[in-house]
Amino acid sequence: MKENRLYRDFFLHFDILVMVGIFLVVLGFLFTMELSLFSLLFFAVGIVTYMFSEYLTHRFLFHIKSPKNPFLLNLIKRLHYDHHKKPNDLKLLFLPIWYSAPNLFVLCLLFYFLTGSMSFTLAFTTGILFMFFVYEWKHYVAHRPMKPKTRFGRWLKKTHILHHYKNENYWYGVSTPFVDVLFGTYKEGSDVEMSETAKDLEKRA
Template identity: 60%
Template sequence: MKRVIKEFFLQHDIIIMFGIMLAFFIVLQEKLFTGTALLSLLVGIIFYTLNEYVTHRFLFHLKPPKNPILLKLLKRLHYDHHVYPDDLRLLFLPIWYSLPLFAIWLYALYLFTGSITIVLSFGIGMIGMFLMYEWKHYIAHRPIRPITRFGRWLKKQHILHHYKNENYWFGVSNPFYDFLFGTYKEGKDVKLSETARNLEKEKNNTSTF
């Protein structure tokens, strides 16, 4: 288990995001334990879980674009991960994608609220859930048996997404939105997809982008 934790936390993307979250903690200190801050933290967690589902389903599984730059981007962000699901180099979201995206969200929230406390608290919740997502994703693709029954079940759902049908089981950190939006199915009720391991050929057509 020590080897697993070491391998995960030595990823430079994880180090950077964890460092940012820690910096937010240091700046807030006791302000984090006010009602406004705690509520903002909770909203940040919820926001990230929804974003995780929406991004995975509608962006990462976008039909292959004709634009070669966009295609290359999607290949790095997700398509190649389906081809090589256990490749550690493709397992984590690249920092050049996640960091600017988080910065945009936090800046937009600051423009809306004008409160550093709300922004940093929201950021802690969002980044904390992002790190949980990365951990769950890491566990799903490594030869590791999760400790809890729920963890083992969650890993199984993600494996089904990769090896049985890419149109279901989009939740990685949690299955809530799969149940809510109808993309959760029992494995036995879903047909084997020919494109689960090759999203570039999905639906045999391309986006006009």
């Protein structure tokens, strides 16, 4: 597959375009505010928040036991189960906008209530969105015929491939595997048994 096509498939994907639009609006408002070192601090807080929420959401929400309620089952299938069945299906690679945008809004609204500062909230939101794009890109690269140029990038791709094809109970951090180290879900591939349900999460007991 041509490299230009691979980049186009990512940057022109509808969900990515919408989130880029949101990012530009937030950034525009942020630059109208009086910025300080605290703005940079809360930008970093947003990045770290996304790192941990990515891991926790992936592990405890996307990998929940198959719901009995048909609506919830269809919801989680679209969000993640189907992605494990068809890991390289482009339509299932990205977080849908109906999931990403409301979650972003609620999280940032809570942050505003905690700080009472619009500039700090916008800085926090910018950090969240920055890490969101890092996540989406790293996830995209992991499933597309692309070879990362750095050793770190190749490690990220390797750990995510192991999550899909070796054992779904490890390597939850797509863009930040070091969080797996903190929570004990990072292992060397050779130390983990092959899982029979890695490609079919609905069959998990």
